[in-house]
Amino acid sequence: MLLKLRNLRAGRQLGVLALGTTLLSLPMESVLADVTLPPVSVGAGVRTSFTSTDPDFGEKASDFNLDSARIYISGKITDKISLMFNTEYNSNSDKVGVIDAVARFEFSDKFNIWAGRFLPPSDRANLYGPYYASQWGVFNDGIQDGYPFETTGRDDGVAYWGQFGIAKVSFGVFDVKGLTKATGTGDDNDVLAAGRVQLDFWDPEGGYYLNGTYYGEKDLLAVGVAAQTVSGDNAYSVDFLLEKKLAGSAVVTVEAEYAKYDGLGGYPSPIEDSYKKTDGFYVLGAYLFPQTVGIGKFQVLGKYAQATYSYTALDVDQDTVELDVNYIIKDFNARISLFYIDKSFDPDVGGDSKQIGIGLQVQI
Numbered sequence: 001m002l003l004k005l006r007n008l009r010a011g012r013q014l015g016v017l018a019l020g021t022t023l024l025s026l027p028m029e030s031v032l033a034d035v036t037l038p039p040v041s042v043g044a045g046v047r048t049s050f051t052s053t054d055p056d057f058g059e060k061a062s063d064f065n066l067d068s069a070r071i072y073i074s075g076k077i078t079d080k081i082s083l084m085f086n087t088e089y090n091s092n093s094d095k096v097g098v099i100d101a102v103a104r105f106e107f108s109d110k111f112n113i114w115a116g117r118f119l120p121p122s123d124r125a126n127l128y129g130p131y132y133a134s135q136w137g138v139f140n141d142g143i144q145d146g147y148p149f150e151t152t153g154r155d156d157g158v159a160y161w162g163q164f165g166i167a168k169v170s171f172g173v174f175d176v177k178g179l180t181k182a183t184g185t186g187d188d189n190d191v192l193a194a195g196r197v198q199l200d201f202w203d204p205e206g207g208y209y210l211n212g213t214y215y216g217e218k219d220l221l222a223v224g225v226a227a228q229t230v231s232g233d234n235a236y237s238v239d240f241l242l243e244k245k246l247a248g249s250a251v252v253t254v255e256a257e258y259a260k261y262d263g264l265g266g267y268p269s270p271i272e273d274s275y276k277k278t279d280g281f282y283v284l285g286a287y288l289f290p291q292t293v294g295i296g297k298f299q300v301l302g303k304y305a306q307a308t309y310s311y312t313a314l315d316v317d318q319d320t321v322e323l324d325v326n327y328i329i330k331d332f333n334a335r336i337s338l339f340y341i342d343k344s345f346d347p348d349v350g351g352d353s354k355q356i357g358i359g360l361q362v363q364i
Helices: 002-025 124-128
Strands: 040-055 061-076 081-090 095-106 112-118 155-164 167-175 191-200 220-230 233-245 251-262 277-288 297-310 315-330 334-346 353-363
Touching: 124 233, 124 251, 155 191, 277 315
Parallel strands: none
Antiparallel strands: 040 061, 040 353, 061 081, 081 095, 095 112, 112 155, 155 167, 167 191, 191 220, 220 233, 233 251, 251 277, 277 297, 297 315, 315 334, 334 353
16 A cells, blocks of 8 residues: 555656656747736835034034935836836834825827826926935925925825927826925815926926936926915916036036915924915026046035015015035936035024035935
C-alpha cells in the first residue's frame, strides 16, 4: 500500500514537471497573449528645509522641516479615460492623506471632464502648487491660493475644461467642506460654483494644471481670470505670467496676481476677530542665468505682496517680501533654494517675523 502511494505521488510530480516544461517551451507571446496591463506611472516628491525664524514677539526658532512628501500614481484605462491618484504627508498631523483622486475623461482639446478630488478652477498659484512654483515660500502672503478647499487646495466635485485656440476655459461644481480657509467651516448642503478663463498669447499651456515657470521651455504671455461663488459669498482673482527665453538661454519671469475674497475664502485672520473680506496683490520677478555652474544654473528671485484684511472697525495690511537664490539642477525635479521672507503688519498685531532658510526639492 505504501509503495502504491509513493508511486502515485511520483506520477503527479512528473505530470506537474511535464506541464511546466511544456509552458516554458511555448513562445512568451503565447503565454501572455491574454494578459494586457494598462500603463501605470509612479512617482514621488519631497520638499524639506532648514529655517531660522525671528518673530517680533516670542523666541527665535531654528528647525529642520519635512515640508511635503508626495506619491504620484497615474495610468490609462483607455485612450480617452485615465486615473490620477496622489497622496501627501501632512507634517502638522503626521498623517498621509489623499490630495488627488480623479477620473479623467479627456476626449479632445475642447472637451474634457474631470470627476473626484482635484484643484478646482481658481488662481494660477493654486493650480501649480508648491512643487511647480518659482518661489519657495508660497501661500503665506495673504493672496495666493486663498480660495476655499477641503485638502491642499483640492475640493470634491466635477469640472469641464477645454482649449479653444488661445483660450483655455474651465468650470465646475464642488462640495464646500472647509467653506473658508480661515474658519474651516461650511454647509455641506451648498454647492460651490467655480470657473476660470485663461488667454495664452504666445505659447499655449497644455493640460488642466499649470506651472509658475517653465525655465525657458516656453515663451509665455498668459492672463487668467477666476471666480468662485456659493450662497451669495464670492471670490475673484486676476493673474498674469510673462516668461521669455533670452539670448544665451537666460530666462526672465514676471508673475503677478490681484485677488479679492469677499466673504468666501481668504487667509486666517491675523487677529482674534471676524472679518468679511480680504484683497491684495503680489508682483514677482525672476532671472535665470544662462551659465551652467557645476551641475546646475543659478536664479535670483524677488517678490512683494500686500494684502488687506477688512474688519468692522479697522483694516490690517500685511506686507510680505521674499528674496530667493535658487540653484536649478533639473527644473522641478532637483533644485535648492536659499530664501529670506519678511512679513509685517500695519497696525502691528503681533505677527511680524523674519525668516531665512534653505530648501531642497526632489522628484522622480
